[in-house]
Amino acid sequence: MSGLRLRSSSSAPGEVYLKGRMMRERALDGLSRVIQAVSSLRSSGRVSLQLLILLGLFLSPLPALAVNPDEVLPDPALEARARALSAELRCMVCQNQSIDDSNADLAKDLRLLVRERITNGGSDEQVMNYIVSRYGEFVLLNPPFSEKTWLLWGTPGALFVLGGLVIVFYARRHSRKPTDRALTAEEEALLADYE
Amino acid sequence: MIIEIGHSTLVLALATAIILSVVPVIGARRLDRALMDVGSIGSVLLFALVTVSFAALTHAYVVSDFSVENVWENSHSLVPLVYKFSGVWSNHEGSMMLWLLILSLFSTLVAVFGRNLPDTLKANVLGVQAWIAVAFLGYILLTSNPFIRLDPAPLEGRDLNPVLQDVGLAIHPPLLYLGYVGFSVSFSFAVAALLEGGIDAAWARWVRPWTLAAWTFLTLGIAMGSYWAYYELGWGGWWFWDPVENASFMPWLAGTALLHSALVMEKRGALKIWTVLLAILTFSLSLLGTFLVRSGVLTSVHAFASDPSRGVFILCILLIFIGGALSLFAVRAPLLSAGGLFAPISREGALVLNNLVLTVACGTVLIGTLYPLVLETLTGDKITVGPPFFNLTFGLLMAPILVIVPFGPLLAWKRGDPLAALQRLYVVGGISFLVAVIFFYVQNGGPVLAVFGFAAGLFLVLGAAADLWYRAGIGEMNAVVAWRRLLGLQRSAFGTALAHAGLGVTVLGIVAVTMFQAESIAGMKPGGTADIGGYTVRFDGMRPGIGSNYTEDRGSFSVSRGGVAVAIVSSAKRVFTASGRATTEAGILTFFPNQLYISLGDPTKDGGIAVRIWWKPCIVFIWSGALMMAAGGFVSLSDRRLRVGAPRRKAQPAKSPAPTMEPAE
Numbered sequence: 001m002s003g004l005r006l007r008s009s010s011s012a013p014g015e016v017y018l019k020g021r022m023m024r025e026r027a028l029d030g031l032s033r034v035i036q037a038v039s040s041l042r043s044s045g046r047v048s049l050q051l052l053i054l055l056g057l058f059l060s061p062l063p064a065l066a067v068n069p070d071e072v073l074p075d076p077a078l079e080a081r082a083r084a085l086s087a088e089l090r091c092m093v094c095q096n097q098s099i100d101d102s103n104a105d106l107a108k109d110l111r112l113l114v115r116e117r118i119t120n121g122g123s124d125e126q127v128m129n130y131i132v133s134r135y136g137e138f139v140l141l142n143p144p145f146s147e148k149t150w151l152l153w154g155t156p157g158a159l160f161v162l163g164g165l166v167i168v169f170y171a172r173r174h175s176r177k178p179t180d181r182a183l184t185a186e187e188e189a190l191l192a193d194y195e
Numbered sequence: 196m197i198i199e200i201g202h203s204t205l206v207l208a209l210a211t212a213i214i215l216s217v218v219p220v221i222g223a224r225r226l227d228r229a230l231m232d233v234g235s236i237g238s239v240l241l242f243a244l245v246t247v248s249f250a251a252l253t254h255a256y257v258v259s260d261f262s263v264e265n266v267w268e269n270s271h272s273l274v275p276l277v278y279k280f281s282g283v284w285s286n287h288e289g290s291m292m293l294w295l296l297i298l299s300l301f302s303t304l305v306a307v308f309g310r311n312l313p314d315t316l317k318a319n320v321l322g323v324q325a326w327i328a329v330a331f332l333g334y335i336l337l338t339s340n341p342f343i344r345l346d347p348a349p350l351e352g353r354d355l356n357p358v359l360q361d362v363g364l365a366i367h368p369p370l371l372y373l374g375y376v377g378f379s380v381s382f383s384f385a386v387a388a389l390l391e392g393g394i395d396a397a398w399a400r401w402v403r404p405w406t407l408a409a410w411t412f413l414t415l416g417i418a419m420g421s422y423w424a425y426y427e428l429g430w431g432g433w434w435f436w437d438p439v440e441n442a443s444f445m446p447w448l449a450g451t452a453l454l455h456s457a458l459v460m461e462k463r464g465a466l467k468i469w470t471v472l473l474a475i476l477t478f479s480l481s482l483l484g485t486f487l488v489r490s491g492v493l494t495s496v497h498a499f500a501s502d503p504s505r506g507v508f509i510l511c512i513l514l515i516f517i518g519g520a521l522s523l524f525a526v527r528a529p530l531l532s533a534g535g536l537f538a539p540i541s542r543e544g545a546l547v548l549n550n551l552v553l554t555v556a557c558g559t560v561l562i563g564t565l566y567p568l569v570l571e572t573l574t575g576d577k578i579t580v581g582p583p584f585f586n587l588t589f590g591l592l593m594a595p596i597l598v599i600v601p602f603g604p605l606l607a608w609k610r611g612d613p614l615a616a617l618q619r620l621y622v623v624g625g626i627s628f629l630v631a632v633i634f635f636y637v638q639n640g641g642p643v644l645a646v647f648g649f650a651a652g653l654f655l656v657l658g659a660a661a662d663l664w665y666r667a668g669i670g671e672m673n674a675v676v677a678w679r680r681l682l683g684l685q686r687s688a689f690g691t692a693l694a695h696a697g698l699g700v701t702v703l704g705i706v707a708v709t710m711f712q713a714e715s716i717a718g719m720k721p722g723g724t725a726d727i728g729g730y731t732v733r734f735d736g737m738r739p740g741i742g743s744n745y746t747e748d749r750g751s752f753s754v755s756r757g758g759v760a761v762a763i764v765s766s767a768k769r770v771f772t773a774s775g776r777a778t779t780e781a782g783i784l785t786f787f788p789n790q791l792y793i794s795l796g797d798p799t800k801d802g803g804i805a806v807r808i809w810w811k812p813c814i815v816f817i818w819s820g821a822l823m824m825a826a827g828g829f830v831s832l833s834d835r836r837l838r839v840g841a842p843r844r845k846a847q848p849a850k851s852p853a854p855t856m857e858p859a860e
Contacts, residue, residue, distance in 0.1 A: 068796060069718040069805050090579045096437045098581070101430045103796075141581025148576055152566045156559040156588045163551045171539060 067100065071108070073115055082115045085127060089114070090141050098141055110139075198263055201251025202342035208244035208299075209332040211237055216325035219318035220390075231314050234321035235306040241328060242303040249296045252341055253283050262348030265289065265341040271354040271773045273744040281365035282355045287489060287505075288341035290368060294485070295331050297369075297376040298324070305380060305405075312401060319387030320380070327379055330512045338505045354773035357745070363423030367416060371443055374413025375481040378446060380405040381453060382478030385471045386520055389527040399461035399470065404832060406457060406474075410450045411828030417443055418821035429779030429794045431809045433708075433817060436585040441564045442484030448557035449477040452550045459546050463608060466543075467531050469550070472524060479517040480557070486513050492568065537608070545603035552596045559588050597651040597702060600695055601658020604688075605665065627653035648706030655699025659692040690831030697823025704788070704816025713810040718799035728810030730791060731755050735763075737804065745769045747780070750795050750804065754784060766793045766806075788815040 067086075073079040083100060089110060091102035099107040099114075110131070117127040131139055143149045215237035222230025252265070256279045261267040269286045270279060284293040302324040309317050335341075384402045388394040420443070425433040434440065453473045460470045486492070490506030537543040563580045571577050628650045666688055667681035715725045721736035735751045749767040753760060766782030782793035789812045796805030 067716050067807070069716050069799060072716055088583060090581060096435060096579075096581060101432060136577070138577040138579055141579055142583035142587075143578045143580055148570060148574070148578060149566075152562060152580065152584075153588075155562045156555060156592060159555045159558045160551070160592070163555055167547060167551065 067111065068108070071111055071115065073119065078115075078118050081124060082111070082118050085114050085118075085124060086111055088128070088141050089131060090139050092135065092139060110135075197251050197254050198260065198342050198344065201248045201255075202340075204244045204251070205248040205332065205336060205342070208241055208248065209329065209336060211241045211244060212325050212328040212332055215241060216322055216329050218322075219325075220322035223315040223318040223322070223391075226315070228314065231318035234318045238299070238302040238306040238321050238324070241325070242299040245292075245296050245299045249283075249292050252289065252292060253280060256280065256283050259352065260348075261350070261352050262344050262346070263341070264343045264345050267345060267349050267352050269352070269355055271352040271744060273773070274352075274355050274360065275743055277362070277365055278355055278360045281359075284368050285355055285359045285364060288335070288339045290372075291331065291335050291339050291489070292341060293368060293372055294376060295328065295335065297372045298328055298331065298379055301377060301380050301405075302328070305383075309401075315391060316384075316387055316398075316401075319390050320383045323383035323386045323390075324379060327383075327516070330516070334505075334508050334512065338508050351773070354744070354771060357769065357771040357774065357776050357778045358427060360744075360771075361423065361427055363419065363427060367419045367423055370412050370419055371416030374409050374411075374416050374450075375443070375446060375484065377405065377409025377412060378450060378474075378478040378481050381409070381474040382520070385474035386523060388471060389520075389523045392527055392530045394467055394471065394531050396461055396464045399457045402474065403454070403457045403461055406450065406453055406477075407828055407832055410447070410454055411825045411832065413443070413447050413450060414821055414825045414828065417447060418818050418825070421821075422818050426781050426783055427778070429781050431781070431792050431794065431807075431811065433814065436563075436582045438564050439488050441560050442487045445557050445560050445564075446477055446480040446484060448553050448560065449473060449480050452553035452557070453477050455546045455549050455553075459543050463537065463543055465537060466547070466550075468528050471528065471531070473550075473554075475517075475520045475524060479513075479520070480561075482509075482513050482516060486510060487564070540606065542603060542606045542608045545599065545606055548599060549596065549603065552592055556589055556592045559592060560585065563588070594647070594651070597655060597698075600655055600698065601661065604662045604691055604695070624654055624658075627651075627657055645706055645710040648702060648710070652699045652701075652703035652706060655702060656696045657699075659696035659699065662695075663688065663692050686834030687831045690827040690829075690834065692827070693830055694824045694827030697820045697825075697827060699820070700816050700823055701820030704813045704818075704820060707813035707816070708811050711812045712814075715806075715808045717806060718801065718803040719806045720801075720803040723803065725806070725808055727808050728789065728791065728812070729756060730761065730810075732791070732793070732808055734804075734806065740767070742769070744773060745771045748795075750782075750806070752782060752793055754791065764791070764793060766795050768795050785815060788813045788819070790814050 067083075073082060086100035087098050089099045091097045091099045091104055091107040091110070093104050093106050094102045097107075099110045114127055114131065117130060122130070128140075137143065137148075143152065145153050215234065218230050219234030219237070222228070222233065252263075254260075255263045255266045256270055257276070259266065259270060259272045259279070261270075265286065265288050269289070270282045274282065283289040302321055305312075305317070305320055305324070309320075312320070381402055384398065384405070388398055417440075420440070421433050424435070425431065453470065456466050456470045456473055459466045486506070486509040490509050492506055563585055567578050567580050630649070630653055663681065663684065666684055667677050669677040669681070672680075713727055715727045717723070717725055719725065719734040721734055724731050724733045726732075731754070733753050733755070735753055737748050737750045740747045740749050747767045747769040749765050751763060751765040754762045754764060762784055764782040764784045767780040768777060769780060770777045779794055784791040784793075789810070792809040792811055794807045796807060798804050
């Protein structure tokens, strides 16, 4: 496990402000390369038995805690920040779990990394940027707005506006007919059965 | 031998379904009663055949017949009997059998209880149901056959996934499928109506009980699944926005919208086209959910099966049914006449707003779930769309509707008086806000969002009560008369109030637990204590234990408050003998509506054990609210009894015992 651990060697907090392609290239180091290879194998549908077993091991819920007592930072303020950041980071070998909830080894390493960076005085933004530069945007549970995600972020609002417009359109088309009356006697009789 | 009987009855079922999918539809076109009657008889026969087949598979599980590959893979002779039964649907093949069983059950219920349906509509509905049955029978027989034998037969099975050895699994999938698959009836009604080219308010009356039944079961299924994940997965979360959860949540959102739009259609004849479209979309989302979960295209905590050939098959089913239904809709929808008119501010208007928000929320969950998948397929870029995205977008969309819900039932049909509704609710609104603010001060520094959340939740609960209050005329007339009027209200009024109040209770639970939960992580040695939520938890030590198919380390804790012992609770780590896999059994202590949640971790270096304890205030509200919603569904359904039988009856005394129609028990 220690062989897989990713340790930053030299980069100081805030040094790494890489975006887009450069970031993705950097992300392809260490374990993340293995993970990507595994996931591409999985998605292509050709998975060897060993890989399946390996994945099975990764994916089975282990009887361990997410955050271990020995990881907790002595300073509660820093620990609170670390927890908040952890909730935004994905456990890369799990399915849809944050590193805060996961007990996988890689999640533990990331939690330690976050805490180390915070203890060294990094701001929230610097820590996140550093993690993203290491692991790629895939690690962010909340995808940042970019040319890749504008459709994702825009859809809810666009749907709402579009739906509203359709309703207004239909309402207007029928507005020539009188609607400003209360129920007619006939409608009243119909409703009497239901109400 | 029994297995071969199961296998061959499944083949016979396919043959029956093929006949059933053609003959009644032709009968409906030619108005040939004999051909149409094939629909009813065939549906019952299909259900009988599928039941025999399902029973054969269940028998193999119960007697641990490991010569059947499916049983060998998913069971073990030492598994407790209840999990041998539930083991049948714990896996891909078995859960598809359950899907099919429930589909044919619904067809049969339509056949048996739908005596009052017009012959052609009934024949078409059963025909469409049979199309779905053919697709899934073909799918099971060609790609997911549970009746394949092994030779030589292994002596012992490979065990049921330990996470699934839980009462939750025994109940959760059947409930969920009753919901999922129940929407097939709404779908079939919609397609049948489009085939016939005519639709009226009576159609909505026939569809609504089925939709309501499906919705109620889906509500229960989702709540059950949420609670199961909460106590079984051991990290105290109750909703993860996991793709598999989303897959069941999307039909729920669309189904909720359908329930409300069908109401408008039934009572006012409006929103016809939209209701039909929504009926198609709701079941399409159910199919999509089945595809997402069963094809393994999204790998997530719940998805056990993955095999691309299956994925492609379900994808074809998906495209044929959704594409076919939507094409039919595009061709036939213009034939449907527009219905009753209404002013923007009216009960109908409120329900339209409800539909807009629910549909957009559903679309948001859909795009959030599929976006990473599509993006990776198209560009190779991998991104994650996780809980923070859903919480933000979904929360923003749903927040306004919470405030509007109590107004809906108080507005008049066709043209409402917003001032009158406002006058009726301002007291309730004021109380809600005041209580929330007081709570805010008591909690001292809780976030502003909590105030809004609490106010909205209380407003929903009190607003639901206010609805009944004003309907009964309490305060306007003497108490005895008002009480009689209250008792005389339609059950559906109680159902609505109960469901809306349930939503409020769930909101209260969500807000409370999100804002005020407390957590303690510590390495504990026997005798060590932790203070949380006003309670003191003392660790009393570990002891080993042995179950029928597992060994465990069980830690016991005594909980006290102010020095007075309150309860003893234990939390365990289990290792299952056959598979060597481990699970956590969280120790949960309920102080209604709060819970203390204790989860064990690894031994620490100094000889203690890591213990994570949460104080979860009001968390029980989350599920009790869902139960209230489901109860509201059942109450409304019991009201339907009087109505469904005779859709065109006018102004008849409601007390007469009408022919009953009991959708899906």
